[in-house]
Amino acid sequence: MESTTSQVTLADVSVRYGHHIALKDVSLTLGQGVTGLLGPNGAGKTTLLRTLATASTPDTGTLSMLGHDPLTPTGRQALRRRLGYLPQNPGLPSHFTAFEFIDYVGILKEISDRESRRAEARRVLEAVGLTADRSKRIRKLSGGMRQRVGLAAAIVGNPELLVLDEPTVGLDPEQRLRFRELIAELGEGRTVLLSTHQTEDVAALCHKVVVLDQGTLKFQGTPSELALLAHGRVWSSRERSPGALAAWRTGVGTFRNIGVAPADAVTVEPTIEDGYLLLLEGAHTPTGAA
Numbered sequence: 001m002e003s004t005t006s007q008v009t010l011a012d013v014s015v016r017y018g019h020h021i022a023l024k025d026v027s028l029t030l031g032q033g034v035t036g037l038l039g040p041n042g043a044g045k046t047t048l049l050r051t052l053a054t055a056s057t058p059d060t061g062t063l064s065m066l067g068h069d070p071l072t073p074t075g076r077q078a079l080r081r082r083l084g085y086l087p088q089n090p091g092l093p094s095h096f097t098a099f100e101f102i103d104y105v106g107i108l109k110e111i112s113d114r115e116s117r118r119a120e121a122r123r124v125l126e127a128v129g130l131t132a133d134r135s136k137r138i139r140k141l142s143g144g145m146r147q148r149v150g151l152a153a154a155i156v157g158n159p160e161l162l163v164l165d166e167p168t169v170g171l172d173p174e175q176r177l178r179f180r181e182l183i184a185e186l187g188e189g190r191t192v193l194l195s196t197h198q199t200e201d202v203a204a205l206c207h208k209v210v211v212l213d214q215g216t217l218k219f220q221g222t223p224s225e226l227a228l229l230a231h232g233r234v235w236s237s238r239e240r241s242p243g244a245l246a247a248w249r250t251g252v253g254t255f256r257n258i259g260v261a262p263a264d265a266v267t268v269e270p271t272i273e274d275g276y277l278l279l280l281e282g283a284h285t286p287t288g289a290a
């Protein structure tokens, strides 16, 4: 049985920006492994991640994270020592080399012994595949390499909780595969929350998935349970089905439809994306939708 001190629990958490409610009464439990956080633009994903990363404080609600209460100064401080955060735009110092920057992060994470800190910098740069490029200035690295520097910074000190905001954005397919592998590895024995717009990321590496829409929690469960929401509600046809909640042309020229299938329709196996789109009631169609 998983130790409750590895768990993260939110109860009725709400966050407002002025009159705008970015998170509304969100209750959620995260355990070890990688949980994917899906939601359309403006759903509140970054707000949720910032709250978990102790970068912002909720207006109402309670949190218990790795056995700490981040709403108290001592709980927050203890939690920060066990937490790694990769923000959406980490804003890395371009004139530092990758190694210098990670060494600096080690100082911020209170690794005071110089040799231990350098060993830790070597370890995390190796983990993200940047050993050969560690002496290059960050401004000379590609976008994918910079993402890896950000991830290396997040894992300095071997944190038990990792909060990753769209880590696979802007990566080419090969880099994305490598990143997924890395995150899956990091999820072994750790609690990882990963926000993404890619249902493929969820299928490839998440054991659980959470869906937010307009600040409200719409779903939490396994990726297969999300796909199963669309069971019997996905069908393919030669023409777009007029009654479908969402329909798009596929690569083979037929249309994939989601909604209440007509009586004569032949339904097909649903994917996570189908379940997700159905959950959002077809309000958001996938990229490339006709």
Ligand SMILES: Nc1ncnc2c1ncn2[C@@H]1O[C@H](COP(=O)(O)OP(=O)(O)OP(=O)(O)O)[C@@H](O)[C@H]1O
Pocket (backbone or CB within 6 Å): 017, 020, 021, 022, 039, 040, 041, 042, 043, 044, 045, 046, 047, 048
């Ligand atoms: N600092 C802020 N001040 C005012 N409103 C904000 C602020 N930050 C976010 N919001 C609003 O809160 C809502 C949630 O934003 P958030 O960035 O958490 O969404 P998101 O799901 O991460 O979106 P995206 O997928 O586009 O990154 C949005 O409507 C956004 O405009």
